[in-house]
Amino acid sequence: MESLIAAVREQDEAARFLAWPGDFDLDRGDHVEDVHLASGAALEGFAGDGAGGTYFFCGDGGEERPVLYADSEGGAAVVAIGLPELLRLLLVAPWWRGCQAFTAEEGRELAAEYLQDMPDLGARRDRAAAALGLGLPDQAKVLTRLREVAVQAGEDFVLVTTPEGYPYEPLVRN
Template structure:
């Protein structure tokens, strides 16, 4: 079975959608700072965003590993368990970083802003999901999963700025 990373690289439309509005680029896997997990588990940067944030696989294994996102301002959060879950989040709620309350209402307001600039957003999203063979959850389900992963599971994935020993701040506080 082909990896999801290989599928994204092969599907130009999928890579373009994930790059924008998903703000997820497989060619930006280097984090600007030296970091490590407090647990000592492996940390592998594999993608990034336009503002200097990085997506990391945590621990050993393949694309099923937990994924930590660290922004360039010293914030971090566990955002998905496995790459398929992350890609579904990016497809359904590409504005996830601005959904601090994890509510459907908050997400729909942000969605309306995106739709003003990109009226074909949903058609492109659905086409990308089909090309990658992914079923998509509802926005509320994707946000509930993000909330659970970031606030309940995330405690085991504390990111440390290695040179100074400082922990990154949580991206979400509840």
């Protein structure tokens, strides 16, 4: 099976959507500071966003590993279990970083803001998902899953600044 990272690199439409509005760039895998997981498990930066945030694979393995997102302000959360789940999140709810309550109403409000600027958002998202061979759940399921993963798996994946030894703050709280 071809890797999804390779598929994103090969599929221009998907890469463009993930770059914006997804704010996901496979060429930005270096984080702003040295970090490690408190558990000592492996940590591999593989993508980032325009604000200095980084997506990391946690542990050993391939694209099925948990994905931790760390922003440049000292916050972090496990946002997906595996790259397919992360890409579904970015395709369905590219505004996820703006979520506080993870409610359907909040999701609709954030989506409406994006749709004002990009009326073709749904069509672009659907073409990107098809190019990557990903089926898309609805927004409520994606946001519920994000909260669930961040709260449950987050306890096992605490990100720490290497020089100072300070843990990052959870981006998603129970």
